[in-house]
Amino acid sequence: MKTGNEKDGAFVSTDKLDRKWIDVNIPCSAACPAMTDIPGYIQAIAAGDYETAYRINREENILPGVLGRVCDRPCEPVCRHGRDGLGEPVSICFLKRAAADYGMEPVNREIRSNGKTVCIIGAGPAGLTAANDLALKGYQVTILEQFDQPGGMLRYGIPQFRLPNDVVAEDVKSITDLGVTIKTNFRIEGVEEIGKLRKKYDSVIVAGGCANPKQTTLPGIDSMGVYWGLDFMIAANREELDKSFENVIIIGGGFTAVDCTRMSYRMGAKKITLAYRRMKKDMYVGKHELEVMEAEGIDTISLVSAVTVLSNNEGVVTGVEFIHNSINEDRSIAPIEGSEFTMDADTVIFAVGQEADEKVAETESVKLKSIFSIAGDFRNGSSTVIEAVADGRKVAREVHLKLSGTKGPKETIHISEVNDTGRKRDYDFIPAQPMDTTHMRDRQIKNREVETGYSKEKAITEAKRCYLCHYNYQIDISRCIYCLACIDVMPVDCIKMAKDIEVTEDGNLNYIETKNWSEVEAITIDNDKCIRCGNCVRACPVDCISISKYKLGTEEKK
C-alpha cells in the first residue's frame, strides 16, 4: 500500500509502538547503551561486506577497534541465540572486532564548518565521542589531554595484552582526521581555569574520567609493595615497574582487579591470588573473564575481606590478614567473628574502584551548566567504555542543541517488506566459533595480545549464526486458515493459539492463549520467542506469513 510515508521503498513510521517493537524484539540493540544496529552490521559481515559493518559501528559506537576488544558486552547476555536450549549467544563483540580488523576505512563525509568552537577536557572514550559527534556537525573541536598520549583509561588503564596501543591510536586517528585537534600533556585544574577556557570557546565539556583510585584505610596500607590497582596498571603499562613479583595478592572484583592479576602473571609472579569480599557471582567481570584468568593459574578466594596488611621490620609487605564474610538475608555481608587467617605475599594490590579527580573540579557543586558540561565517568562514576561513549554522545547532543537552537533529533523506524532473510535454517545449528588465542606458552610475553581475532572465514561463519532479529514475522489473520501447520513445525514455543485479542491501554495487542482448537480466533507469532527460523513461512499453505525488516533511523526535527 503506497502512502506518503515512504522512503527508498521503506515505510517510515514514527508510531511509538513500532519504536517499542525494536526495544523488545532486538534485545541486543536495546541493551547497548549506544543503541548500535547490531543485526545490521552482522548481516553485512555475513555477506562479506566488512566496510559496511565497520561503518555502522564507526557511526554508532565510534571506537570499533577498541570496543571490539574490551567492551563489556551488555548485548550478549540478552542475545536470543543464548536462550535455553538454543545454544550460545552470538559473539557480537568478536564480530565487531572483525569489522574493525578487516573493514576499517576513513570516514568519508563532507563537513561544513559552522564557525563555532568547543573545548573538551580529557581524550578518553567520552571525550573522543563528543569530539567526533560535534566535529561531524561542523564544530571546531580541541581536546586537552593530561597524559602524553590520547586514550585515557584505554591507553593507560587497560593492559596491552587486551588492547594494544596501536589499536587505540587507529581509532583516535579516525576521529582526529575529521579535523579534531588533541593537545597532550595539558592538565587543567580548578574551576577558574575552566572559566578561562569558557571565554575562549563557545562551549566546554569536562570529560576527565575516573582516574583516581579509591583509597581504603587499613593498618599497614603504607607498607612497601602495596599498590593501588589503577596506579599499578598505569605503571606497568608505562614500563615503570622494576621489582620482582613472586607472590601477589590482589583485592577487588572488577576489571582492574582482574587485569592486575593477569599483569602479575606476565611480570613473572608464581603464585597469584584474587581476593573478593562478596561472592564470585557478584563480581563485575563475567564468567569468561574469570575462566581466562584461571587458565593463567590465578586462584580466587571469595567472601573474604582484608583486615590488616602485614609487614616486616623494614616496612616491606609480608602478607595480608583476612577475615571470612557471611551473607545476610538482605544480601549485605558481615564479617564472621574470630575467623581471621593469614596469607603470605610480597606484593599486595588494592583494586577497589576509581573516582573522579576532585582537583579538576568539584563535581558535587558543579551543575553549573552555564560554565561547562560534564560527560562520561567524570559525571557518572566509573563505568564501562560503551557507557562512556553513550554518555559522550548524549552530552554532545545537549551542547549542539544549546548552541544551534535546533529542536534536536527524532527517531524514525523504517519498515520494509522482504521475501527472504537470506538465512538458511542450517545456520541456526552452527556452534559458536571460539576466538583464536595466543598459545598458552606465549602468554607470559607482556604485551602480546592474547586474543588474536577471527579470520575472515570464521567471522562469516559466526555472523551466519545471528538470527537477525530485526526481521518481524507476522501472520495475516484475515488469510490464515487455522491449519496449525506452522505450530507443527515450530522449533520453540513461539506460535500461539489465541481465543481473544485485547487492546491494552498503551495500544498494544494482548493475545489470550488457549490450548483448545475450537476456541481459536487467531493464530499468532510471539515475537519475543520467535527465532526467525522461517519454518512457519515454509510450512504455510496459504502464504499468509509476512517478513518485514525494521531499522531505526534519526531525523532532525523540523
Add this chain to the structure above:
Amino acid sequence: MKHVIIGAGVAGITAARTIKELDSNAEVVVIGDELFLPYRRCQLTEFLCDSIHRDDLLFFSIKKLNELGIKLRKGEYVKSIEPSEKVIKLHHNEVMHYDKLLIATGGKPGLGLVLRPFKKHINFYYSLYDTLILKEKLPEIHKCTVSGDGVSCLDLICILHNLGKKVTYITRGERATFGLEEDDFEGDLHEFLGKKGIEIITGEQIVSVEESNQGYKVETIQQKTLTTDIVFAWDFYKPNISFIEGSAIEKKLGILVNTHLETSEKDIYSAGDCVEIYHPSIKDYWINFGLPNALEQGRVAGMNMSGQDEEYKIRDTITFNLMGKSLKARWWK
C-alpha cells in the same frame, strides 16, 4: 508432604531413607543423573581391579527402594529451580512441585579453558561410568599420564601403578602435593611416590592433547611432548550446581548451608559434596567429602526436612590407605 531430592548418591538416598523411616506416608522422589542404581563411589577402585563384583557396589537395591516406597528416577537432571513457586524443571521440560527440596548433587571434575577443547581425548576418574570405560580399556594401556589434584587423583595414580602401568604425573607446583595439607600424610608425599616409581614432572601444565597413531600426544606449556596411551586430567572438582544459577540460593563454590543444612531459601536443604558449611573450628568454609560425611549429612538433612531439629557436627578426618602408608583428609580446597 512431598519431598524431592536431587541427587541419588549416598547423601541423597540416606536422606530419603531417613524421611521415610520417620514418616512412611511421606512422598519421596529421588532424581539422579547417572544411569545406575545408587552405588558407593569409594569402592570404585576395588571394582576396577576386580576385588569386588559390580553387584557389590550397590548401595541401595530396587527391592529396598520398593520396600521403603522411595521413587527413584535415573538418568535425569534438573534444569532450573523456582523457589518462589516451589517448583523444579527437569531437562525434558517436566515440571515438578515440591514441599521440601534437598540438593545433594555432589560434585564432579571439570576442565578449564585450556583443556576444554580436548575434552574428547581426556578421561576422568570419578563415576561408575568412568570406571567401566577404564576397565574396558585396561588391557590395552601401558603408559598413563595424569594431571589433577585431590585424593581421588592420588587414588588413581596408586591403582594404576599397582596394576602394573607406567604412570607420569604432571603438576603446576614445585612439589606434588595434590592440594592436601602437609601434615595429612606421614612423611613426604612427593618423595614417597617417586620412590615407588611414579614419574613426577613439576612446574608444568598440559596445554594440548591430540590423537596420534599410538594413543595420544601430550604437549606441555614448556613445550615438552609426551606420548601416552591414556590421559587423565581435570582442572578442578566443582559442585554440580549449575542449575541453581539465576535462583536466589546462596553459594560460594558450593551451596552455603547452616549447621541444620538449610540453604538461604526456605524449604530448600543441601547435603553432601556440593555443600559448604562455615565451621568455626577450622575458621573456613569447607566442602567435606567422603562416605561417612555424606551418610551423616544425608541423615541430618532428612531429619530436618521431616520437621526434627538436628545439627550437623564436624567429623574427624578420614584415614586412607595409600600403598601402605596412611593419609588423612577431610576436605577439598
Add this chain to the structure above:
Amino acid sequence: MKYSEITIRFCGIAGDGIVASGKILAGACANIGLHVMVNNIYSAEIRGMGKSSATIRFSTSKLYSMGDGLDLLVGMKGKESIIDLRDVKAGGNVIYDSSVIGDVEEEDSLVSHITPEIQGHGLPIQKLANEATGTNQGKNLVAIGAICYFYSLPPEMFVDQIKSVFAHKGDHVIDVNIKAFNLGYEYFKEHYPLNNQFEIDKSSEPRALTSGNDAIAKGALDCGLKFFAGYPITPATRIMEIAAKELPKLGGWTLQMEDEIAAIGAVLGAWFAGKRAMTATSGPGLSLMSEMINLSVMAEIPTVIVNVQRGGPSTGLPTKVEQGDLNIALYGGAGDSPRVVMAPSNSEECYSGIQLAFDIAEKYQTPVIFLSDLFLGQRTETVTIKENIDRDRCTRKKPTSEQLENFQRYQITDDGVSPQIVPGEPGAVYSTTGLEHSVTGNPNYEADVHSMMTAKRFRKFESMVSYLPEANILGDETAEIGIAGWGSTIGSILEGMELAKKQGIKTKLIKSIMIHPQHEDSFRKFFASCKKIIVPEMNYQGQYADLLKSRYGITPIEIHIPSVNPVSPLKIVQKIMEASSELSK
C-alpha cells in the same frame, strides 16, 4: 549386554511416522538376513488423534510370534506411551523425547512413570528432526539412528534402507533423512557411550518380507485367480487393493460391490462361468454371506472366501485380533450345509494354503472358507516362500465324451464329485438351481432324491480327505502333554513349547491347515497318546476346543483369550507348567 533377539516398540500419535519407523527397521533387518516380525496397532481415529504403535521383533533365529515383553520402548509422544511401560521387561530400556516444546506436568510425563528396573534415555527427537529436515518429519529416523548405536548395529544397513524407501522422493529427501539418522546416532554415541551388542551373521542372505494378506493375494494371483469381488472391511481390504492393482495386468477384473451379499454373488457368478474367483471379508461380512454360501453348497458351485477375523460380534473391535469366526465358518448355513474350513498359521501357509483352497474348491465343487486373522493378515514377517506360479491351473473333474452326451450335471458317483462343465459347452445342457434337484439339475422334492443328493454332497467330504495334507506333529513325540491349536496362535504355542523345553518339560503339538475335514485318525492317535491336552485359542467360548471335544471325545485344558493382543507365549508356558506339575503328582 549381548543380544541375539530384540523387541522394540515405537509409540506415538497417528501421523508421527510410527508405521514408517517399523517399516524401515524391519526392512533393514530383513535385508541383512535377520528374522523379523512386525505388529502394528492403529488407532481407529484419523490423523492427529488417537495412538499408533509399531512393535518390531528381530532375531538371528526364526520367529513364530511377537514374543513377550519389550526390550525397548520408543515414546514419541509422552503421555500416550505411559500405558506401554508395563510391557517393558525388567532390564529393558525406554527412549523418550527430551525436547518436547512446552512444560509437561509430572503426572502427564512418560518419564515420571519409568520405574528403576528399566532405564530411560532422553533423546531430543523433535529438535534433531527439526535440525535435519526443517520440519517435524524425520523423527522416526532420529530414533532409529539412536537405536542403531544403542545395539551396535551396522549403520550401513539403515542408510541403504533409507535410500531405497525414499528413492522415489528424490535426493534431497534422502539426504535429510540420512542426516536425521546420523544426528540420532551421534547423540547417543556422545551421551550414552556404553552400548549393547547385537550379534549379526554377516554372511546371511537377505530375507523377503510379507504380510498374511499380501501372501494370500499373491498366492491367489499365482494360481490363476481371474476375478475378485469384494466390499471394503478392516482388516481384509488390503487383499482387494492388491487384486485391483494386479488382476488387470493378468487379464482379470476386480469389482467393488455394494455389499458383501453382492460380492459373494458375483464370485459365484464367476465360478459359474468357469473362472477362479475369490472374495475377502471379515466377521460381519461373512455373516451376511451365509445364504449365498448355502447356494454354493446346494448348487455345488465352488467359491473361495477369505475371512480375516477380527474382534466381534457385530462391528465389534475392527482393529483388534480375535479368532471368533470358527463356529460360523463351520456351522453358519441353514440346512445340512457342509463346507471346507481352512486356517493357515503363518504367511508361508497363507501363500501355499490359498492355492490349495482353490484346488479343493474347484475339484470338489464346494465353498472353501479360508480363515486368517487380523494379526496374521496385517503383521509383517520374514518368509521363505517358494513361488508356485501356474496361472492356468484347473483341477475341475472334466466329463468323458460319453458323460457329455447325456450330460448329468449332478451325476451320482462313488466319490460324490460329478463331472463339471462350463455353461455353453457345445453339445451339453447345463442346468443348476438352489432348489433340491435331480441328477440333471431339474428341481425335485422327492424324499429319496433329497436323501441321495444330500448323501452325495456329504460323501465328497469323505473322499476329499486323501487329497488333503496330513496333520503335522511337532515337538517331542514321547511327550505326554499335547497341544492343539489353530491360526496365528500356533506361533505363540511353538514359542511356548521352546520355553517349556528350556525348563525341561517335553511337549508336542498337532497342527493342520485343515479344520474341516481333518485327517481324523491322526488326531485320534495323537490325543490317545497324551495324558494332558491343552487347547489355546483367541475366543471366549473355546470354539476349536468344542469341535475337538465333540469330534474326538477329549477333555482338554482350555485357554480362552478373547481378543485384542496376540497370545503371549508365557501364557502357554504357564499352563504347560501347571499340567506338568499335575502329572508328576
